[in-house]
Ligand SMILES: *[C@@H]1O[C@H](CO)[C@@H](O)[C@H](O)[C@H]1NC(C)=O
């Protein structure tokens with residue numbers, strides 16, 4: 001009798017959790033508190049190493065970078081994260097975050113067409129060159145779609161090998177990121193009932209570049225009907241402007257505030273974020289991760305330790321002034337009739 005009771009309980013457990021999403025292992029909920037310090041748990045992923053170079057590295061054919069290459073690698077990781085969270089005091093939590101960059105957008109194509117100097121000082125402030133249109137709210141190119149589908153293929157292969165699936169999907173409000181998230185996770189999670197959540201804090205560097213001016217909430221909602229929005233979420237873009245840009249000092253502060261919110265309100269231990277290169281660089285700064293550039297469509301898994309002890313320090317984030325419009329250096333070729 002005892003064993004059949006346990007069997008019934010084991011079968012019933014997923015329904016009790018309310019998720020129709022398949023899960024291979026249980027995940028231990030994290031403590032909820034506002035952290036004062038974030039660090040990376042090292043020696044889990046190859047990308048954690050200070051000597052890691054992303055040049056020529058294909059995480060999708062290497063278990064996303066997981067160092068453990070045994071058949072039970074993902075199960076071992078899930079057990080490890082569970083043990084860390086079970087053993088944590090009330091002001092300590094561990095979350096595994098899969099942070100993804102959107103696939104190639106039309107703004108990336110324009111930047112590679114014109115070169116970064118001319119892009120930054122001129123083209124990024126235009127909406128189109130009469131052929132390619134990248135603003136407002138640049139969409140994915142065909143290559144970008146292909147890259148998102150490559151991420152989906154990698155997630156599908158690793159999920160079959162036991163990779164812990166995200167319990168929550170957070171998206172930048174920009175269409176290129178939401179579309180990448182949709183393509184990456186539709187079959188594995190969204191079609192099974194998971195609703196991605198749009199977070200304003202995950203948008204790309206705010207200001208100047210028209211590709212980073214977002215669509216209205218109505219347009220995002222009708223383009224991505226399976227997504228939900230944090231509340232409140234403004235109909236119009238209240239943050240973007242044509243004269244100033246959030247700087248590389250300011251953006252990590254925004255990401256730190258996002259993490260503070262995440263650890264204070266979401267007890268999920270496995271989390272997916274789909275965003276942008278600037279957001280990923282800032283996220284790396286906020287958690288003290290090795291800095292490297294992530295290609296369009298790339299994914300980096302990170303195990304984060306957060307603590308809320310008053311004695312913990314947080315010194316890496318400086319804030320500082322916004323960036324202003326750059327002028328084109330001598331020799332940078334742009335159209336003569338500049339507006
Ligand atoms: C227009 O843009 C496409 C890429 O979307 C490019 O292949 C093509 O060469 C461009 N045409 C012109 C006339 O610049």
Ligand SMILES: *[C@@H]1O[C@H](CO)[C@@H](O)[C@H](O)[C@H]1NC(C)=O
Nearest residue numbers: 037038286288313314315316
């Ligand atoms: C978190 O604390 C560690 C030392 O415990 C320190 O090296 C790191 O700089 C701190 N992180 C931040 C963002 O200040």
